[in-house]
Amino acid sequence: MDDDLVARQRDGAVDAGSAARLDARGLQLRLVPHQRPAFDGWLQATARGFLDSERTEEQLAASFDRSASHRRIGVYDPTAPQDDVPVGTFETWVAELALPGDVVVPALAVSSVTVSPTHAGRGIARAMMEGELRHASRLGIPLAALTVSESTLYGRYGFGQAAAATTWTIETRRAGWIGPEVSGRVDYITRELARTLAPGLHARILRSRPGELAMPGSQWGQFTGTEPDAEKPGSVRAVQYANAAGEVRGLALYTVTENHDDYTKSTARVRYLLAADDEAYAGLWRFLLSLPLISTLTASELSTDEPLLWMIADQRAVRMSVTDHHYVRILDVPAVLGARRYPGAGQLVLEVTDPLGLSEGRWLLESSDDGTAGIVEADGVDTGEVPTMTLGTTELSALCLGGVSPATLAAAGRIRTTDAAASSRLFGWHVSPRLSFWY
Numbered sequence: 001m002d003d004d005l006v007a008r009q010r011d012g013a014v015d016a017g018s019a020a021r022l023d024a025r026g027l028q029l030r031l032v033p034h035q036r037p038a039f040d041g042w043l044q045a046t047a048r049g050f051l052d053s054e055r056t057e058e059q060l061a062a063s064f065d066r067s068a069s070h071r072r073i074g075v076y077d078p079t080a081p082q083d084d085v086p087v088g089t090f091e092t093w094v095a096e097l098a099l100p101g102d103v104v105v106p107a108l109a110v111s112s113v114t115v116s117p118t119h120a121g122r123g124i125a126r127a128m129m130e131g132e133l134r135h136a137s138r139l140g141i142p143l144a145a146l147t148v149s150e151s152t153l154y155g156r157y158g159f160g161q162a163a164a165a166t167t168w169t170i171e172t173r174r175a176g177w178i179g180p181e182v183s184g185r186v187d188y189i190t191r192e193l194a195r196t197l198a199p200g201l202h203a204r205i206l207r208s209r210p211g212e213l214a215m216p217g218s219q220w221g222q223f224t225g226t227e228p229d230a231e232k233p234g235s236v237r238a239v240q241y242a243n244a245a246g247e248v249r250g251l252a253l254y255t256v257t258e259n260h261d262d263y264t265k266s267t268a269r270v271r272y273l274l275a276a277d278d279e280a281y282a283g284l285w286r287f288l289l290s291l292p293l294i295s296t297l298t299a300s301e302l303s304t305d306e307p308l309l310w311m312i313a314d315q316r317a318v319r320m321s322v323t324d325h326h327y328v329r330i331l332d333v334p335a336v337l338g339a340r341r342y343p344g345a346g347q348l349v350l351e352v353t354d355p356l357g358l359s360e361g362r363w364l365l366e367s368s369d370d371g372t373a374g375i376v377e378a379d380g381v382d383t384g385e386v387p388t389m390t391l392g393t394t395e396l397s398a399l400c401l402g403g404v405s406p407a408t409l410a411a412a413g414r415i416r417t418t419d420a421a422a423s424s425r426l427f428g429w430h431v432s433p434r435l436s437f438w439y
């Protein structure tokens with residue numbers, strides 16, 4: 001990651017257009033310095049917005065210590081009784097996001113969007129979002145991404161649902177293992193060791209799964225229960241998988257809920273599973289499915305095409321639900337579509353409209369047999385019989401990771417294409433996108 005870009009994104013001035021809009025309503029848009037007590041007011045407002053209880057001194061200190069690298073903005077009402085507590089909060093940082101084909105690009109990760117109910121419906125969230133997207137666009141950051149509390153919030157700004165997630169409930173005794181028998185071993189490790197191993201393992205899988213985002217360091221602490229303010233840290237169990245050569249290739253974190261009426265009907269919840277290769281994946285799931293006294297295993301933020309389903313003899317032992325998860329917003333069409341890889345050679349004209357005017361245009365995309373692509377402005381270029389796709393940024397963003405096909409969006413009336421089959425061949429990818437956490 002480019003440290004200079006990270007610093008310019010974090011420290012850049014608030015967007016002048018959004019500041020002026022809010023100022024006209026008597027509100028102030030400010031960059032929140034990484035200092036206490038300014039940080040405390042911002043975090044208390046964010047916690048309240050997400051229905052959390054008031055943060056304790058221990059939680060404030062722990063959050064402050066782990067959050068220096070992020071940009072925070074707040075909207076303040078100087079006439080409010082608590083004028084040091086913002087009525088709007090917004091957090092961003094630059095993180096690598098994986099695109100199809102083992103490539104990553106810098107993305108603006110967006111989080112902590114809240115507006116106090118006392119100030120709702122006055123355009124505060126819109127002003128913060130538009131301003132931060134413009135700031136990122138000016139810095140050349142090619143896309144933005146977020147996970148959502150409500151599905152209906154972000155399409156209006158050009159975010160498209162690009163990587164769905166699945167939630168699983170598995171009847172372990174019914175499932176039956178028909179996956180590979182692996183030659184490595186599973187061992188319990190301390191949560192601290194899991195915290196140390198996790199970032200390296202995640203860095204290895206990041207590029208292989210479109211949609212995955214580099215996880216903020218602090219979140220590993222939350223998954224492993226090693227942060228000073230972690231809730232019930234002792235409930236988190238950690239195991240590692242090492243192959244026959246002794247190399248650690250995966251780890252799993254889980255919690256259990258005892259059933260006091262019948263211990264054999266207890267439940268385990270997979271908190272996080274990281275596997276750097278197929279063998280570690282099989283070894284860890286095999287272990288989790290055979291935990292003694294556990295009759296139900298649950299897991300979430302899995303992809304829509306997990307090999308796990310094909311390692312289970314009785315697929316009806318699995319109940320699976322699909323939910324929208326990772327939303328992406330293209331800010332620079334040539335940068336994103338020129339960086340990702342394609343299944344093979346093809347050509348497509350893209351006519352893109354953008355509600356915020358950041359990524360509008362008409363482009364000719366040409367991919368080669370090796371999957372790389374070039375993209376040029378199509379105006380003035382003879383595009384002859386090349387298939388054309390006409391769509392909004394929201395829909396292009398939904399398509400860019402290969403999680404949904406142009407044919408599906410055309411059938412849904414969301415895009416127009418002169419050749420649904422050719423467009424779908426070009427935009428498809430052989431694995432479904434996935435994001436393994438919330439942020």
Ligand SMILES: CC(=O)SCCNC(=O)CCNC(=O)[C@H](O)C(C)(C)COP(=O)(O)OP(=O)(O)OC[C@H]1O[C@@H](n2cnc3c(N)ncnc32)[C@H](O)[C@@H]1OP(=O)(O)O
Nearest residue numbers: 111112113114115120121122123124125126146148149152
């Ligand atoms: C990435 C994340 O952090 S996801 C978390 C989002 N935050 C939350 O869920 C916390 C609880 N909710 C809130 O804090 C606020 O209600 C927010 C942030 C969702 C909205 O803040 P507001 O300042 O009231 O929104 P604002 O007035 O700017 O409205 C912007 C647009 O969103 C729409 N909108 C606002 N709330 C909702 C909603 N709950 N569902 C659907 N649309 C909504 C408005 O109608 C408006 O539409 P328009 O501009 O296209 O006409």
